[in-house]
Structures are given as structure tokens and as C-alpha cells.
Amino acid sequence: MDRQGGHLETAAAGEGGCILRLGGRLDAYTVADLWPRALKVLETHRETPVQLDAGEVTYCDGAGVALILDLLRRPRTPPVTLVNVPDKVQRLLDPFDAAALAAPPPPRAPRQGVRRRLGEAIQGLGQGLHAQVTFIGEATAALVHALLHPRQVRWGDAVLIARRAGADALPIVGLIALLLGVILAFQSAVAMKQFGAEIFVANLVALSLLRELGPLMTAILLAGRSASAFAAEIGTMKVNEELDALTTMGLDPLRFLVVTRILAALLVTPLLTLFANLVGLAGAAMVLLTFDIPLVTFVNQVSQSVSLTDLAGGLVKATVFGLLVAGVGCLRGLQTRTGAAAVGEATTRAVVSAIVLIVAVDGVFAVIYFHLGI
């Protein structure tokens, strides 16, 4: 008999019954082997009495207690009886009621039918829409208030956020813009070369960058970098009850957190877009140099082919994108539920919603600009 291990023996008793002897050390490691063997004994003596003899148990902890209780809780007639319990084991068993353990723990929420869940989903959609409209209204009011009372805006925070969302984004925006300009120029130059029209690559790249790709790409990068950051920051504050603290201090989270972020985004998006446009054009110029088009010719061609309206139209679009990205980031942050996982969820939702919004609004802009003849 191993002193460090646990052991289990069976012996016959009267009336076809059986004595199940548990002994030795019963802990989380030893009961792993004993448990299935003990259940097997109960299985083979389904209708005859079983006595559980714990007389030889030398050490028993929570796992041993669990084993004993598991044998006792099985609903069977006659039930398992426990004999020869050492005093120490009995005191460990005392707090538990084997009969109460026969039932599984109550489930958290009763399973709902499909209709109920569908109804709740639709209701959730409605509530989400309601929350968004409310947010847009409140945020607009807060922004207007901020513009009317610029002294009340926390400009220090806004500048800090602008630096994180803007200046810190320059490397990645520059990299993607350069790549975009190079690829765009190279692909079209190869095709145009067949017609000896490489020079018109400048028109193509300048127009598409300034009107579409510059603003769009900047906004998508802003969504990835800053909408997520805003949602995570505000979401974490919500989880930590910091938003509640602000509210009870009489500070409106909307003015305190959202306005600064939206102002920062409004400030940096046009600048970032301008930067992206320039770097993209530089990339295109580099490619065209290899097609024997000198820099002077390229600059000349660009300045003839695009107008200030093209540039301004793109920048206006970018500013609206910035507003949307910051707004939806903050909204998802404010909508965070409780728990650590909720922050991750809010971040994901912020990025996805921001990109969907950007694409949709870009379509709207295309229609408006077309009718305005821009």
C-alpha cells in the first residue's frame, strides 16, 4: 500500500451488498484514478446496498471531499451509506449537503426561443439607432457650445490628442501614400507608354489622389489608429466607472471627452490629407523620372490638370470623414458594456462602423459633387 497514494478496495457484504473502502491520501492528483473506479463499483451494484468506508483515509482535501460527495449524491435506492468517517474528514464534509448537489447548478438564463431572440435583436437595433441619433444630437450641441464658448474647451487635451492622432500618424500615412503614388503611376505608365502618352499619368495620379484616394486612405488610417484608440480609452474609462465619476462631478463626458477628440480630428484630418497628397505626388514623380519625364514637366502637367477646387473638394471630404471617424469612435466607447472583453468589442465595432461610414459618405459626396459640377 502506497503511503503517498490513495487506494480503493471492495469487499462483499450481506444481502449481495458491497463495501467500498477508500483509504490513503485523497487529493486532486490521487482521486483522478480512484474516481472512475469508484463509479464503476456503483454501476455494478446498481440495486444492492453499497457502504462507503472511509476509515483508512489518512489525508483528504477538497478533491477527496468531492469524490465522497459525488458517490453520496447519486440518486439510487438504496442510497450509498457512509461509515467509519474519521473526525477530520467529517468536519470537511459538514458544510456540504450531498442531496443538494444532486441537481446541477441553476443555469444563468433560461434558453430563449428563436422568436424571443429575434424580437430582442430587432429591439436592440432600434435602441442602437435611437442611441446614435441621440448621440449625434448631443454631440452637435456640445460642439456648437464649444465653438460659441471656446474658452471652455480643454484645448490642452485637444492638442495632445491631435498630436497622437495627427503627428504620430505621419510615418504610416506617408508610407502608404508613397506606395499608392508609386503603384498608381507605375501601373498606368506601363499602359500609357504603348501610346506614348506617359505624360498624362501626371493628370491621372493627381486627380485620383486629390479627389478620392488621398482623403479616403487618410480616413481609413485614422479609423484604424484613432477611432479604435478613442473607443478603447473611453471604453476603459466607462468600465472603471470614470465616466460615472465625471457625471457626478457635474462634468459632461460629452464635453469633457468627445468634443476634444472631435476637434482634434477636425484639425488633423485635412492636414494629414494634404501631406498624403504631397507624398503620393512625390512617389508618382519618382516613377515618372524613370520614364524620362523630368520633374519640371511633371509639376507643370499637374498644375495644369488639377484646380484648387479639386484640392479643396478633397479636403472638405476629408474633414467630414475625420468628424465621422472621431464621432463613431467616441460613440462606441460610450456604448461599452461592463467587463474587460467589452472594451475589445467596442474597439472592433468602432473601426468597422467608421470604415462603413467612410465608404457610404464617400458615395454621397460623389453624387453631391457631380450635381455641383465640381
Added chain:
Amino acid sequence: MPADPSHTGPVIQVQDLTLGFGGRPLLEGLNFDVHAGEVFVLLGGSGSGKSTLLKHMIGLYEPLAGEVRIGGEVLTGSEGAARRRILRRFGVMYQSGALFGSMTLLENVRLPLEAYTRLSREAMDLVARLKLQLVGLAGFEHHMPAEISGGMQKRAAIARAMALDPGILFLDEPSAGLDPVTSADLDRLILRLKDILGMTFVVVTHELPSIFTIADRVIMLDRETRGIIARGAPAQLRDHAEHPWVRRFFNREATEAA
């Protein structure tokens, strides 16, 4: 019944331990032993370094100097299998509870069992249920940590720390945020586990009634002198401590230092 019959002597030995952050010592030259089967309480004003000392005792932080031995084996600087063997000897309840937010309470308590034992799923569930029942959380098995109160989270964290029935349990402010009745239940639980299983406890707590109920010995840390200003049994400190702060603490007078 000590957890490891082959080791006699103190289960935890703290030797010349100096700890701090960024090279600046917070506590210097600490020396104390924790004996098998006792409840050892760490006291001190807030910010005196109780949690930090606890985290050094469980090997989470490396000290600036000195070492910590658990069951005779050096934890400080240990690695690999040797370290894992030492880690398995104790359970920890962190000050914030540190439950995994994406798992139910039952799953939280079951996790150590899944990692270290070969029990069947059903058996693990039962062990986890019993642990939750012990801390008064029967019926909350399928709740997420975010859905229960802070006090309940602490109790669930204790249940998780006890999942493997370790020989040593470290508890960082277990009764903070609990109502007096639940807090007294917790004290009774600690005493029962100490009595029946011979478990050793290292507890950070400020609750005077709790200290007088459970503590065999206490040490009191001081931020000013960066050391231990008092040690001994609670009753002895109440009546005979030299340091005025210690006497005031045990006689429950309001102090400016707390």
C-alpha cells in the same frame, strides 16, 4: 498534515529581502519565517508595501537583494520545472480579485484543475462547485465576474486560489469590501482549513476583529523606517508594543498616518 511531509522547518523563509522599484528600496533587509499551519498577517499603512512584499513572496517580482524560500526551496531566481513545482504549492488571491473576465465563475475555478490534474470534466466541475459553495457562492456558477459585486469577486478569487488545495494560501485584503457577516464567515473558513488541512496562510488585512480572530502572528511594515516595526501575536502587540503607531492601531484609535 503539512503539505510536504519531507520538509521540516518554516514553510516560508524571507531572508535579508530588500525590495523596491527602479533601484529605490521600499523595504530593506526584511527577515521573517512563516511556520506550517499558521496564519501570518502582514500589516501596515496603505502604501507601505504590503502588496509588493506579497508579490515578492510569491516570486512575481525579483528583489533588489535577499531571497525567499518556500518549503525549503529557493523561489527567488528559480526557473523551469523547479519553479513550477514551487508555484504549485501555493494559491494566491490578488487584491483586485484578478478573475478572468471572459470566463464564468465555475470556469475560473476549474482552470487550475484543468492545468494540473487528470480529473474528468464532471469531477472538475464538482470540485469547482464545492469550492464556490465554501465561499458562499452556490448558485452563481454560471455568472460572469462582471455580473457580481466586488465582494463576491473576491470570494470567487479565493475559491480559485483554493482549487488545488495548496498547502499555502496568500490572500491580499480578502475581507476588504465584504459585509461583517461574510467577513466573519471567511475567517471561520480560514480557521477551519488551517485546523483540518493544516494549511498555512499569509494574509494582508486591516480588519481588527479579523486579525484577532485568525492571526497567529503579525508583522507590521513601516514606510518611514523601511522595515518591520513590530512583530508578534496580536494580543501581545496590543498590550506591549513600544511603537505608538502600533499601539494606536491595535487600540483602534484614529491616526493621521493611516
